[in-house]
Ligand code: BDR
């Protein structure tokens with residue numbers, strides 16, 4: 001079997017950016033058909049710019065970056081500059097990217113690419129609010145037959161929320177889009193805070209990456225330097241959780257993770273718990289499983305993988 005064909009839909013964000021670097025370092029396993037961007041951590045004009053800057057860091061002029069939806073389906077946009085800084089990727093120098101922005105809308109790119117593909121042949125990797133993915137499904141539901149699986153970062157069960165007491169940021173920003181995705185009927189692998197909070201970017205792990213001293217490594221270490229400051233203060237951890245790279249790490253090395261098939265529904269009505277992921281981990285509702293809820297990871301193995309892959313930018 002050849003490389004798995006993927007579309008990464010993201011809102012960089014330091015952890016989205018590191019996820020892109022991880023994916024671009026792994027061409028034997030992953031063929032990136034396109035990088036689509038959405039409003040989330042920062043507004044769309046910044047997320048699309050940041051994705052292009054990361055392609056520059058990786059020296060990947062062959063990548064195609066598309067801009068998608070500038071706001072969620074129903075709710076007003078909520079951003080996270082307090083976590084990611086004003087640029088979204090504070091910690092590195094942010095200038096004008098060399099990489100051009102594609103003219104086509106991200107949702108059209110997703111729809112057209114899927115329609116032209118074989119059945120169950122393309123994997124979607126969303127690491128931001130699910131607006132673009134849901135809009136593509138709403139625009140043409142026949143694309144779903146072409147989706148192999150969706151491996152996403154979002155949601156929380158045991159860990160509680162990180163942007164409200166009960167909701168994780170990506171799901172809270174666009175809960176209506178998230179529910180479209182959770183009920184889409186294709187295989188879903190979900191990296192919620194329960195697992196991402198296990199991959200902490202400790203000082204020692206960041207130092208291992210920095211020591212690689214190539215442009216991707218220095219960018220990763222620089223971004224983590226900023227990201228760690230906020231999250232360490234918030235959680236009292238020794239560093240920040242590296243949320244989004246859990247998606248690509250799972251595609252590369254699923255044996256590092258443990259997951260459990262169960263039903264997940266998104267709260268879209270209650271003002272108090274908006275965006276909560278109701279995870280039926282113990283199967284108490286009788287509702288059919290619609291997702292693999294990933295709840296554990298070998299964190300040292302995860303960082304060994306990240307260090308090895310970022311090290312590839314040295315050659
Ligand atoms: C998620 O929200 C964003 O701040 C991160 O990029 C990640 O995708 C974690 O809740």
Ligand code: CA
Nearest residue numbers: 013016127128
């Ligand atoms: Ca993200």
